[in-house]
Amino acid sequence: MSKYTPEEKVKIARHPGRPGTADFIDALFTEFFEQGGDRQCREDGSILGGIARFHGRPVTVIGHRKGKNLEENLHCSFGMPGPEGYRKAQRLMRQAEKFGRPIITFIDTPGAYPGKEAEERGQGEAIAQSLALMSSLTVPVIAIVTGEGGSGGALALAVANRVLMLEHAVYSVLSPEGFASILWKDASRSGEACSVMKLTAQDLRRGGIVQGVLKEPEGGAHTDWAATFRTVDAALRKELASLDKLKGPALAQQRYEMFRAMGQNLAPAGKEDP
Amino acid sequence: MNRFFAQRRDRLLTYQAMRDKKIARRTACPACGAESESQDWHNKGQVCPRCGYHAPIGAYYRLEMILDQGTFQELEEKLSPADPLDFPGYAEKVRRLEEETGLRDAAVAALGKVQGRKAVFAVLDSRFFMGSMGTAVGEKIARCAEYATKHKLPLIIFSASGGARMQEGIFSLMQMAKTAAAIQRFQDKGGLYISCLTHPTTGGVTASFASLGDIMLAEPGALIGFAGPRVIEQTIGEKLPEGFQRSEYLLDHGFLDQIVPRTQWRQVLGRLLALHDKGGWA
Numbered sequence: 001m002s003k004y005t006p007e008e009k010v011k012i013a014r015h016p017g018r019p020g021t022a023d024f025i026d027a028l029f030t031e032f033f034e035q036g037g038d039r040q041c042r043e044d045g046s047i048l049g050g051i052a053r054f055h056g057r058p059v060t061v062i063g064h065r066k067g068k069n070l071e072e073n074l075h076c077s078f079g080m081p082g083p084e085g086y087r088k089a090q091r092l093m094r095q096a097e098k099f100g101r102p103i104i105t106f107i108d109t110p111g112a113y114p115g116k117e118a119e120e121r122g123q124g125e126a127i128a129q130s131l132a133l134m135s136s137l138t139v140p141v142i143a144i145v146t147g148e149g150g151s152g153g154a155l156a157l158a159v160a161n162r163v164l165m166l167e168h169a170v171y172s173v174l175s176p177e178g179f180a181s182i183l184w185k186d187a188s189r190s191g192e193a194c195s196v197m198k199l200t201a202q203d204l205r206r207g208g209i210v211q212g213v214l215k216e217p218e219g220g221a222h223t224d225w226a227a228t229f230r231t232v233d234a235a236l237r238k239e240l241a242s243l244d245k246l247k248g249p250a251l252a253q254q255r256y257e258m259f260r261a262m263g264q265n266l267a268p269a270g271k272e273d274p
Numbered sequence: 275m276n277r278f279f280a281q282r283r284d285r286l287l288t289y290q291a292m293r294d295k296k297i298a299r300r301t302a303c304p305a306c307g308a309e310s311e312s313q314d315w316h317n318k319g320q321v322c323p324r325c326g327y328h329a330p331i332g333a334y335y336r337l338e339m340i341l342d343q344g345t346f347q348e349l350e351e352k353l354s355p356a357d358p359l360d361f362p363g364y365a366e367k368v369r370r371l372e373e374e375t376g377l378r379d380a381a382v383a384a385l386g387k388v389q390g391r392k393a394v395f396a397v398l399d400s401r402f403f404m405g406s407m408g409t410a411v412g413e414k415i416a417r418c419a420e421y422a423t424k425h426k427l428p429l430i431i432f433s434a435s436g437g438a439r440m441q442e443g444i445f446s447l448m449q450m451a452k453t454a455a456a457i458q459r460f461q462d463k464g465g466l467y468i469s470c471l472t473h474p475t476t477g478g479v480t481a482s483f484a485s486l487g488d489i490m491l492a493e494p495g496a497l498i499g500f501a502g503p504r505v506i507e508q509t510i511g512e513k514l515p516e517g518f519q520r521s522e523y524l525l526d527h528g529f530l531d532q533i534v535p536r537t538q539w540r541q542v543l544g545r546l547l548a549l550h551d552k553g554g555w556a
Contacts, residue, residue: 112481114501114509119519122529124480124500128454132486135455136462151438152450152481152500159451173438173447173478178505183440197443198359207358209444256455260416262448263356263409 004168006194006203010176012168013148017222019229021048021063021106024146027229028236029054029061035092037084041121044085046076046113047157049092054104055237060096062089062157063106063146080113083126086156090126090133102140102240105157110175112153127156134159135259138252140243142236145169145201145210146221151178161246161255162239163209165201166228167216171209172199209262212239280344287338287346293376294332295320303327305495319536328493328536330473332375333382333397336432340540341386341395349383349394350417353410361441367403375401379410380435383418385427389544391551394422397432398479404436407479411439412449415483419456419465426555428466428547429457433484437477450482457486464554468546470539471498471521471530489546490530492521498529 004012012018025032029052037043049062066072066079096103112123134141134157143160149171165171173179176193180186183193198204201213214231217224246254295316302309305327315322319339320329337346355368355378372378380402384395396418398405407415415431422429438446461467469487473496480500492498499519507514517523524530534542 112500114505116506116510116514116518119499119501119506120527122485122527124476124498125485125529127450127481127500128483128485131451131454131482132458135451136458151447152478155447155451156481159455171444173440173443179440196359196361199444204444207444209448256459259448259451259455262452263358263442263445264413 006170006197006200007176007191009168009200010148010170010194012220012222013170015220015222018147019221019225020068020108021065021146023225024063024106024229024232025052025061027225028233029059032061036088038087039091040084040087042084044082044088046079046081046109047085047089049089051101054102054240058099058101060092060101060103061105062092062103064109064154064157066108077113079109080111081109081153081156082113082115082118083121083123086112086126086130089157090130093133093137097137097139100139102142102243103137103160104236105141105143105160107143107145107149107154107158107171108147109150109153110148111150111178112156127152130156131159135256136252137255138248140240140246140251141255142239142243144214144232144235145171148175150175159255159259161243161251161258162211164212164214164235164239165204165210166214166221166232167201168220169201170199171201171204172197283346283348284344287334287341290334290376291332291338294335304329321536326494326535328473328495330400330434332401333377333399333432336397337382337384337386337395339536340388340543341384342388342390345385345387345392347385349385349421350414351378351383353414353417354378355408355410356442356445358409358445359441359443361443364441371402375399377402379408379414380405381411381414383414388540388547391428391544391547393428393430393543393547394418394425395430395432398434400434400436400474403439403441405434405479406436406439406446407449407453407482408439408442408446409449412446412452415449415453416456419453419460422465423460423463426465426553428468428550428553429460430468430470430543431483431487432470432472433475433479434472435475435477435479435484437479447478450478453483454486457483461486461488464556466546466550466553468543470534472496474498476500476502485529491532491534491542492524492530494521494533494535496521498524
């Protein structure tokens, strides 16, 4: 059993001192070349992505960016992407597929941005397209939930061959506040929501939603970045090596089957089709 | 023998549809307030005879309006919800809704014909947990896509949903990936998917299979979006304009092919199926 309650884990997962996507890119990759824009409408700072080398090998890396100070927070909408962010991610993923680069994503978002312009430009459509695209990619895709994985806004970068989570990261259908407010009309019951939602890495590993849990230093990732980076680096190398054994269509097939099976064993099967 | 079964299935559909209608029947329009004869509402498929407001209708009722007589065959009717979080009160509410609506979960799947052309249908029903998608709905949509692939049939889905079902937590979220992937596969193999959006279609359903149609259609005045209007107003701190996230607004912003009034679905779908007679099957 973990020594932290789910509610405490949510706090650790949101800790401002936790390494973010930009920090992971700095530490684990070389020659990062940032790529901006969705080529349709605008640049969305809440998704950071580009080409980099991982132990010498070109990869595409994409993640949510929250920003480190208020000015950056505002520029990045506190890590809540609009449709342009997801469309930028799609553009980068298509390129990765074209050039045969593995894709590594870092998940850390409260959710997709619930704004007027975001709706106007098709937030739902953008996320749906990301899910559909990721499900059929023929390059290796590894996703790591590093902080909070909030709803469809997180999933849109996480349809991967391997989904890993840091030990104290959380991943859920909605933020605990939103969950409490929808089900009990009372956002202040978020603590209670944390305990029923099964949102911890350990719960999700047991439920077959994630394939690996990465140990954090004592007290959480924010206490020792270097140790966290070492763990993530080792996990990425290992998973990449194992995915390299699968070729193109087999990668898409493995990913499809993994997500196809989620929740399948829970719902009883129907009768034979007519 | 086949005819006998077809008649029996038809009677079953009629019975379920009657049940749906009983619930949907109304006289005072919730939109314009005008009082009209129940029969007039009924003749228009539960659309207000005065202002054209489209009242939500049940899944069987919708299928009965659209399908050729004697062609309805329900698919995967036994799929029912799981309770992976052991969420307090969920199992009881599921049972109560089953009794009230005759549904096993928020989606009904069927094989049927429109103007003589066969297709696979899935219809969401907002009376069951606001049409939200949990494991059973996700599984049903995925199986519909697979069934349609296997038999090289077009797929038509009517959405009406509050989004992912909170009570099944992360397992509901994963249904977004599952359904989007299943639809993508079906389309990659050449299948035609017509997505029909009805009031309301929001959240995780908008952000997965509902937005992926080769053809995107919606009923007039339907609320369609990712975030709900209340959440957006809280976030941006201002009132949203009249008509925001309604079908007409989505049409203006390029997210729909057309808006289809309820009484015209049969005709429009029949025409689209005829135009894709051979499908794109490889």
